[in-house]
Amino acid sequence: MxxxxxxxxxxxxxxxxxxxxxxxxxxxxxxxxxxxxxxxxxxxxxxxxxxxxxxxxxxxxxxxxxxxxxxxxxxxxxxxxxxxxxxxxxxxxRFLPMDNEHGFDRVMTPTATLDVPAGWDAYADRLRQALPEEADRVDRFIELATALAAVNRASLTGDSMAQLCRRFPEAMRWTRRTLGQALDHCGLSAKGRTLIAAQAGNYGSMPDGVGFAEHVNITDHYLRGAYYPxxxxxxxxxxxxxxxxxxxxxxxxxxxxxxxxxxxxxxxxxxxxxxxxxxxxxxxxxxxxxxxxxxxxxxxxxxxxxxxxxxxxATMRNAIVSVYVALDTELPALPNANIWWHGSDDMEGAHAAMLERYARDGSMDTVSQLALFFASLRDPGAHAVCPPGHSNFQLMMNCPFGYDFWGVPGGPVHGEPYRRNPTYLARKRQLTEAMLDTAEKILGPFRSRITHVETATPLTNERYIRAGGGTPYGxxxxxxxxxxxxxxxxxxxxxxxxxxxxxxxxxxxxxxxxxxxxxxxxxxxxxxxxxxxxxxxxxxxxxxxxxxxxxxxxxxxxxxxxxxxxxxxx
The missing domain is CATH 3.50.50.60 (FAD/NAD(P)-binding domain)
Structure with missing residues (x-):
């Protein structure tokens, strides 16, 4: 050595x-x-x-x-x-469990609320309840997904590619296909696709841009129970x-x-x-x-x-904007769960419309999807998270990829002094206000109790993490x-x-x-x-x-x- x-x-x-x-x-x-x-x-x-x-x-x-x-x-x-x-x-x-029985993720659309519990069987039941007219299509999707989850687990514990092909011949055919192709194969509606792919913020892509195996792997990861250190x-x-x-x-x-x-x-x-x-x-x-x-x-x-x-x-996955919020009060009664809010039952259509509006006139004044993560609920009483009686949570949404969106020619890795750029600051303020407005629709009014609010953009991510284009998803x-x-x-x-x-x-x-x-x-x-x-x-x-x-x-x-x-x- x-x-x-x-x-x-x-x-x-x-x-x-x-x-x-x-x-x-x-x-x-x-x-x-x-x-x-x-x-x-x-x-x-x-x-x-x-x-x-x-x-x-x-x-x-x-x-x-x-x-x-x-x-x-x-x-x-x-x-x-x-x-x-x-x-x-x-x-x-020490890992603290979230609400794995009632739901560690709450998916909200205009016509449905889906609380995602631990376990594939329980998850399938909740999907059928939310999509009663598509129960057979849900079953088809779950059958494909659980077979692929078994492939992922077997590869982790040492099975070779040859062994996997022998043990899981049907599932292996799906390892090079996208989540969108799997949803198409199962004939799910726009609403069904939205409920299944609602937590796309975990990998930063719409269904046509992510491998089915990756979606299944991440879903299986959480369905084995959700926790927080x-x-x-x-x-x-x-x-x-x-x-x-x-x-x-x-x-x-x-x-x-x-x-x-x-x-x-x-x-x-x-x-x-x-x-x-x-x-x-x-x-x-x-x-x-x-x-x-x-x-x-x-x-x-x-x-x-x-x-x-x-x-x-190579192209990169979605960029994100995060707003970190602290309040001098506790949030009203909420489950120990994340919230994945969608302003439309058609997540993919809403995302495409957002990109179209931006391409047409540069506008980005509405939020079609928002994720909310509550540190003070996941680790209640933690000394560092916030003082007793306060709240600490994060809002996250997708935004168009690239420097043009922020009005700068390059990022921090190129030496660009972006933080005082007026276009950048205006866009950042605009998105912060839109995200806070949307969060108040979900949680109720809280602006008067804010003690700290801070927004991180893809350029912030690039500055500290050196991630390509500022996306954390690769x-x-x-x-x-x-x-x-x-x-x-x-x-x-x-x-x-x-x-x-x-x-x-x-x-x-x-x-x-x-x-x-x-x-x-x-x-x-x-x-x-x-x-x-x-x-x-x-x-x-x-x-x-x-x-x-x-x-x-x-x-x-x-x-x-x-x-x-x-x-x-x-």
Whole structure:
């Protein structure tokens, strides 16, 4: 294993593996490599680890999750608990169940309210009740979906492609088709399609733009039970950071990579923006895939021309706008559930009309779909979420993709000083007011009780996460819908993880791709091993947590844990 000598900033000049970016995918991969005894360096350009799973604080009273809205499959043998268990940190994260019996997601349209419970059978019953005239079509869809869910689960526990084809010949035919094609096949109405695909905000695409397998995988993930990590999303991130560092790895925040070094077709390390070069025979990029291929690796200098062209031509999934709201009062009685509100029974038609209006006259003054996530209901009484008697929630909606919508020629990665641009500010104000208006239609008046409101746009996301075009969902097309790259690349020693790879969107998807990458590198079925109780590394090396343990401080890495600028909760 490499040791190397120390250079500027205390970094060694060589490691066994370098992880570029510290989203959940990178944290999982890096943690498992460190637990195997590899000397791992994780580099993060932001102030804190976590990627879209990180949190931020305001007014010393409120902590807002950026993208950790809820998690699925967190029971004793669930996906994320299993991945944590393999690193010895399962007991460091407690998962709080949402209302899995009555409904963890509430879908609202003008003519229907659907409360989504845990379990495929219960979910199917609710769909039939909401769509009595389409019960046979619902059954057809559920039959297809549950068969594909079984394929997804079997692949996770180690079945090869050949084994999957033998065990699930019919379902395998649907792995390359879209959700839209499945809905067409089952003959569902516009309303039926809307109720089934209402939570499209979990992957950022209308039915024709997402693979059926991905939709099923995410649905199955939540139907195994919906949860939220106690203490917020940063608590989950911090557990992975603790594992990485306890097993000898290093996390360096505010440390940006300029390029990934490649010589003779293999990765050899990275160069930082300050010019320092660090060598390693393994590089795992948790950066945006297009940025990895086209910028960090130099495009055709490292990859086949066809792959580079496909990556240049790739389109991205929907961009989003998020409004973070705090109130000095509790919300009226609500279930412990997210709300997915749709202003039309035809979600796809409403989305197309929104894009048409914008293309015609640039208007964006109405909201056709809105998602609402309530941190103060998911983790009631949490010290960091909000003071007692207050509320903390997030509003989220799709918006047209691209910089033109915001009146700027480029984004933060291009050095564009967008934050004072008058067109950008006007658009941001317009959408904020429209989203708050819509939320008051759903929740009742609350504006007079607002103590903090803040809006994040795709440019905000690009600034902090460096996601391509600001979308947290990755690529929509990469040489075809539902086609995405694998974790292993054409460059020897270079792997990719994150929202763009074939394991799908969301925390569950990126955690899966992280353990898949580590499994490829180590030549072991790590998830299957962790599922049976195998723990890599020595869990006795994990640090004790002091009474004032702060997951946000932990997520800055040991080198910057006490650096100035960390927001606290008073």
């Amino acid at each position: 490499g040791t190397g000598t120390q250079g500027a900033g205390g970094l060694r000049d060589s490691y066994d593996a370098i992880v570029v970016g510290s989203g959940i995918g990178g944290l999982v991969t890096g943690g498992y490599l460190a637990a195997d005894g590899r000397r791992v360096l994780m580099l993060e350009q932001h102030d804190v680890a976590g990627g879209n799973a990180h949190a931020f604080r305001r007014r010393r009273k409120y902590e807002f999750d950026v993208g950790m809205h809820y998690l699925g499959d967190c029971g004793p043998d669930g996906l994320i608990p299993t991945i944590l268990s393999g690193l010895g940190v399962r007991d460091r994260v 106690e203490g917020g999303g940063q608590a989950l991130v911090a557990a992975f950071v603790e594992a990485l560092e306890a097993y000898g790895g290093e996390l360096r925040t505010r440390c940006e990579v300029r390029r990934i070094l490649i010589e003779n077709g293999r990765a050899t390390g990275v160069e930082l923006t300050d010019g320092q070069r660090i060598s390693a025979p393994l590089v795992i990029s948790n950066a945006d895939y297009r940025s990895t291929v086209l910028d960090l690796c130099g495009g055709e200098a490292a990859f086949p021309a066809g792959l580079v062209a496909r990556t240049r031509e 690529m929509a097309t990469w040489g075809g819908t539902a086609r995405r790259p694998d974790v292993r690349t054409e460059v020897e020693g270079l792997y990719v993880v994150g929202q763009n790879v074939r394991y799908g969107s969301g925390i569950g998807g990126v955690a899966t791709c992280g353990i898949a990458a580590a499994s490829r590198i180590l030549g072991r079925g790590l998830f299957a091993e962790a599922y049976t109780g195998v723990v890599l590394g020595d869990a006795s090396r994990l640090p004790e947590r002091a009474p004032d343990w702060d997951p946000l401080a932990v997520s800055r890495g040991q080198a910057r844990r006490r650096a100035k600028g960390l927001a606290g909760i008073g």
